[in-house]
Amino acid sequence: MVVGAAAEGLVTRHTGAMRRRKRPDGAEARSRAGRSRRRGRALRFDQRLLRRGLELAATDRVLELGYDDLETPLLLVSGTVADEVPAPRQVVSLRPTVDLVEELQRQGASGRSTPAAFEVRLADTIPATDVGSYEVVLLLAPHYLGNERVRTDIASAHRALRPDGVLFFQTHRRQGGETFVRYVTERFGHVELLAIRGGHRLYRASRGPEAPASASDEGERETVVLQETVRGLTISLETQAGVFSRRRFDTASRLLAETMQIGPADEVADLGCGAGLLGIVAARLAPQGAVVLLDNRVQTVALAKRNLRRNGVANATVQLSDGLQAVGRRTFDVIVSNPPLHEGGVYRTTPAERFVAAAAVHLRPRGQLFVVGPRTLPLPRLAAPHFDECEVVTADRVNVVWRCRRPPATRAQESIPMLE
Numbered sequence: 001m002v003v004g005a006a007a008e009g010l011v012t013r014h015t016g017a018m019r020r021r022k023r024p025d026g027a028e029a030r031s032r033a034g035r036s037r038r039r040g041r042a043l044r045f046d047q048r049l050l051r052r053g054l055e056l057a058a059t060d061r062v063l064e065l066g067y068d069d070l071e072t073p074l075l076l077v078s079g080t081v082a083d084e085v086p087a088p089r090q091v092v093s094l095r096p097t098v099d100l101v102e103e104l105q106r107q108g109a110s111g112r113s114t115p116a117a118f119e120v121r122l123a124d125t126i127p128a129t130d131v132g133s134y135e136v137v138l139l140l141a142p143h144y145l146g147n148e149r150v151r152t153d154i155a156s157a158h159r160a161l162r163p164d165g166v167l168f169f170q171t172h173r174r175q176g177g178e179t180f181v182r183y184v185t186e187r188f189g190h191v192e193l194l195a196i197r198g199g200h201r202l203y204r205a206s207r208g209p210e211a212p213a214s215a216s217d218e219g220e221r222e223t224v225v226l227q228e229t230v231r232g233l234t235i236s237l238e239t240q241a242g243v244f245s246r247r248r249f250d251t252a253s254r255l256l257a258e259t260m261q262i263g264p265a266d267e268v269a270d271l272g273c274g275a276g277l278l279g280i281v282a283a284r285l286a287p288q289g290a291v292v293l294l295d296n297r298v299q300t301v302a303l304a305k306r307n308l309r310r311n312g313v314a315n316a317t318v319q320l321s322d323g324l325q326a327v328g329r330r331t332f333d334v335i336v337s338n339p340p341l342h343e344g345g346v347y348r349t350t351p352a353e354r355f356v357a358a359a360a361v362h363l364r365p366r367g368q369l370f371v372v373g374p375r376t377l378p379l380p381r382l383a384a385p386h387f388d389e390c391e392v393v394t395a396d397r398v399n400v401v402w403r404c405r406r407p408p409a410t411r412a413q414e415s416i417p418m419l420e
Ligand SMILES: C[S@@+](CC[C@H](N)C(=O)[O-])C[C@H]1O[C@@H](n2cnc3c(N)ncnc32)[C@H](O)[C@@H]1O
Pocket: 099, 244, 245, 250, 253, 271, 272, 273, 274, 275, 276, 277, 278, 294, 295, 296, 297, 300, 321, 322, 323, 324, 337, 338, 339, 340, 341, 351
């Protein structure tokens, strides 16, 4: 049930009923990417909505879950959201990827001195020590990570709040809004619509006087174990809400896993490893070699580590890394990747472009990059500045696997420039 509205527009009744037909993961992801591409905007708090609806006290401790929005936490700590919204006592921002944390820390540090204490943490769950410790949680619905992930975040927000603490929650009408309001209603018992602007809505829900029941987020996370055969190998993968292709092995990843060429003693990097499918297959194909799996998300790194153990893989490690940054100057015989094709829910080829450029720097002479992507991905054009040679290895109706090769050694290549 939705009560009250203090903004332009009329109160919309949210019955919570969801009539849209469920579509397979891939179709949903593609249509989300298509809609986001048309709008071309990443997920952000709408500052005008916050100005109209947000209420804070100077004594508040605020938990801010804003994904790729790096502007709002800085406005909160500096007390410049609106004249009547003071800087709270402390703002804690959680970000799920290492690059977002570094960028927000950099911007926070370079900003002028602010009245509020500010802490940025690499995390996507609420630690037990934080349960029941915030007066306010400010949450963006990360629609592009899927409904289950948003539901988990709402549960985390509920757990993080002190008795009578308040959640401020922003959704978009066409990005799961009705469903997410239903989730908040289920958890908090009620939702109040504060402000509407365009498709965006700002809601408030109060936690109620009872103390938090559970000390951990983990129980909220639905874990699925997938088992499939790839290249004659049985691979078992644990996945969770918010992780790429969590219901089945992705068809593009599978195409790459079936066709990537890896020698028995190769050193291999799996760039953007997700739950670890490509890295695990690579490790099995290179029993005398070594594999490093890299991902920028704290959640997938933890999963990939568990999946190495689950599959008895001893010749591979997992590292949290923005691109190949964490490997320093290490080079590889082969790099494999199913690169991300969006940033903050918006379709972009920039991440793939960055992956290809970084791979070129970290491949040995004659080293090979195997990349899979949809036919629409202009991989040869993205790779042209970095590789002389790129060819199609295989393709199905939707996806293509490309191989780009480094030339034999030249004197110039003996010292590796750092690209990232
Ligand atoms: C399309 S998924 C592929 C996952 C996995 N390799 C598979 O095939 O199932 C892309 C992965 O890249 C990761 N990623 C996105 N940006 C990244 C970055 N800057 N550095 C490292 N990994 C990144 C995402 O977290 C995601 O797990």
